[in-house]
Amino acid sequence: MKLKKNIATSETGFIFNPATGDSFTANALATEILQLLKQDRSPADIKTLLLNRYDVEPNQLEKDWDDLVAQLRDHQLLD
Amino acid sequence: MKQRYERPLIKKLSAGPLNKFGARTETQPVPDIDGAPVKDLLGEFGSPLFVLSERQLRRNYQQAVRAFRTRYPRVQFAWSYKTNYLNAVCRVFHQEGAWAEVVSGFEYEKALLNGVPGPQIIFNGPSKSRAELERACALDSVIHLDHFDELYELLDVAATLPRRPRVAVRVNLDAGVYPQWDRFGFNLENGQAWNAIGRIVGSGRLELVGLHCHLGTYLLSTKPYGVAAQKLADLAWSCRTQLNTPIQYLDLGGGFPSTNTLKGAYLPGTDTAPGIDEFAEVIADTLQRAGFRQDELPLLVLEAGRLLVDDAGYLLGTVLATKRLADGRRATILDFGVNVLFTSFWYDHKISPAGDFSQHTEDTVLYGPLCMNIDVLRESVNLPLLSRGDQVVVHKVGAYNMTQWMQFITLRPAVVLLDEQGRPHRIRQAETLDYLQQLEEMPTHLSPSAPGTSPTAGGRPSQATTRP
Numbered sequence: 001m002k003l004k005k006n007i008a009t010s011e012t013g014f015i016f017n018p019a020t021g022d023s024f025t026a027n028a029l030a031t032e033i034l035q036l037l038k039q040d041r042s043p044a045d046i047k048t049l050l051l052n053r054y055d056v057e058p059n060q061l062e063k064d065w066d067d068l069v070a071q072l073r074d075h076q077l078l079d
Numbered sequence: 080m081k082q083r084y085e086r087p088l089i090k091k092l093s094a095g096p097l098n099k100f101g102a103r104t105e106t107q108p109v110p111d112i113d114g115a116p117v118k119d120l121l122g123e124f125g126s127p128l129f130v131l132s133e134r135q136l137r138r139n140y141q142q143a144v145r146a147f148r149t150r151y152p153r154v155q156f157a158w159s160y161k162t163n164y165l166n167a168v169c170r171v172f173h174q175e176g177a178w179a180e181v182v183s184g185f186e187y188e189k190a191l192l193n194g195v196p197g198p199q200i201i202f203n204g205p206s207k208s209r210a211e212l213e214r215a216c217a218l219d220s221v222i223h224l225d226h227f228d229e230l231y232e233l234l235d236v237a238a239t240l241p242r243r244p245r246v247a248v249r250v251n252l253d254a255g256v257y258p259q260w261d262r263f264g265f266n267l268e269n270g271q272a273w274n275a276i277g278r279i280v281g282s283g284r285l286e287l288v289g290l291h292c293h294l295g296t297y298l299l300s301t302k303p304y305g306v307a308a309q310k311l312a313d314l315a316w317s318c319r320t321q322l323n324t325p326i327q328y329l330d331l332g333g334g335f336p337s338t339n340t341l342k343g344a345y346l347p348g349t350d351t352a353p354g355i356d357e358f359a360e361v362i363a364d365t366l367q368r369a370g371f372r373q374d375e376l377p378l379l380v381l382e383a384g385r386l387l388v389d390d391a392g393y394l395l396g397t398v399l400a401t402k403r404l405a406d407g408r409r410a411t412i413l414d415f416g417v418n419v420l421f422t423s424f425w426y427d428h429k430i431s432p433a434g435d436f437s438q439h440t441e442d443t444v445l446y447g448p449l450c451m452n453i454d455v456l457r458e459s460v461n462l463p464l465l466s467r468g469d470q471v472v473v474h475k476v477g478a479y480n481m482t483q484w485m486q487f488i489t490l491r492p493a494v495v496l497l498d499e500q501g502r503p504h505r506i507r508q509a510e511t512l513d514y515l516q517q518l519e520e521m522p523t524h525l526s527p528s529a530p531g532t533s534p535t536a537g538g539r540p541s542q543a544t545t546r547p
């Protein structure tokens with residue numbers, strides 16, 4: 001899973017897609033995940049990190065991860 | 080210690096016109112009701128759970144009485160049982176001084192069991208059996224007549240009684256409310272009401288003590304009440320001058336709005352509903368100018384329902400699941416549905432998370448737990464990012480839910496009253512399967528012991544016998 005190269009993300013959660021002109025806001029966790037994806041970390045890697053850091057059950061994270069991927073795909077932010 | 084989790088969300092920023100009222104989100108968390116933590120209430124009594132605030136019930140009642148008594152010398156409220164006839168709720172209002180207004184035989188018995196003396200029960204509605212009429216006569220309640228068939232039945236009952244039963248005439252009239260509730264009572268403008276009054280007085284068997292009208296429910300204008308008060312006062316005046324029958328009370332019914340938001344309304348109810356003082360002003364002012372001498376002003380009876388109880392009721396519940404719909408919209412499934420929250424058919428109920436949340440919100444449709452397509456609590460509402468297990472509070476649910484709720488697919492939940500110190504008292508247990516089955520009966524040929532009913536006896540083997 002890869003973010004499109006030209007997508008700009010800021011630490012405050014602002015996302016801009018220069019190809020379409022669309023902009024987005026992300027909450028803290030989505031922002032963090034996008035940053036990690038940009039560093040080319042694998043989904044499995046990121047999930048392990050998040051499970052250690054946040055008070056969340058693996059099932060819940062798994063479900064929310066899939067939902068985030070669907071959102072990214074909907075907004076055409078994935079390669 | 081791990082950090083608090085909020086599921087990841089990405090929201091497209093639209094360059095469309097901004098809502099003129101700014102972002103109206105309903106995201107203030109509501110962690111407690113009258114100081115009782117939502118978490119503890121759900122933990123102790125189960126989810127979902129109706130909660131009523133005794134403090135708010137009393138405050139509403141006192142405020143409504145004050146609104147009228149400061150403007151008119153003789154005022155009596157009668158608690159509209161069908162709005163919420165949980166006995167604890169009724170008793171709070173009776174303690175405050177309310178009579179009872181009932182519309183069925185069982186409501187009538189409930190009022191008696193709640194200690195209301197017969198003469199303080201107003202028996203309304205289009206359906207009173209002969210036995211119920213006889214009982215109401217024996218206990219000297221006031222029977223509000225709805226139609227001629229009932230009037231003749233009562234005349235028949237009265238023929239055998241030593242004392243004249245007390246009656247009032249329910250009148251329907253044109254007060255500019257549409258649709259006009261002309262199915263109840265006798266129409267004023269076409270002469271039906273006057274005709275009924277003539278029969279009553281002419282019979283000599285009934286004592287006409289009151290005139291009644293109830294214009295509708297959730298009326299957002301004060302004007303119809305002025306029109307209705309004027310027309311009833313004129314009618315009372317005619318009774319006195321033409322039939323030598325002074326009317327003891329005028330009953331203007333209920334219909335005063337709570338601050339809920341009607342479905343499809345442009346503005347929230349808190350911004351649009353006139354306060355009870357404004358209604359009181361119009362009614363009292365009209366009656367004061369109607370020509371009665373100060374010492375012969377009729378008693379003003381009011382049957383406010385939802386106004387007194389709606390905002391004292393809360394429904395607490397829990398998120399069962401969230402999902403995304405085919406078109407990308409978020410859906411949240413709650414553990415209570417339209418079977419329990421009947422008023423979600425009329426209102427866009429305000430709903431708040433009980434826990435803390437970040438400032439991020441999303442639009443979501445709120446579904447109940449029923450496997451039925453109609454089970455939609457809110458078509459679209461902006462809420463923080465709820466997840467399975469999160470607790471929510473629905474506001475202003477005290478009126479008509481705890482009477483019109485249905486046992487359908489799920490059982491009805493418990494109801495708790497928070498006393499004036501905020502201490503919880505369960506006033507109705509959650510229903511159980513046993514309770515549900517109590518009234519069912521089984522024909523003997525379908526009983527387990529009947530021949531041929533054993534699953535193994537017939538041609539169809541049960542699962543139990545085919546499994547190894």
Ligand SMILES: Cc1ncc(COP(=O)(O)O)c(C=O)c1O
Pocket residue numbers: 159162180203293295296297332333334335382383384385386478
């Ligand atoms: C005769 C009568 N009185 C009082 C009420 C209470 O109405 P509301 O809750 O609108 O005040 C009703 C409700 O329909 C009614 O029919």
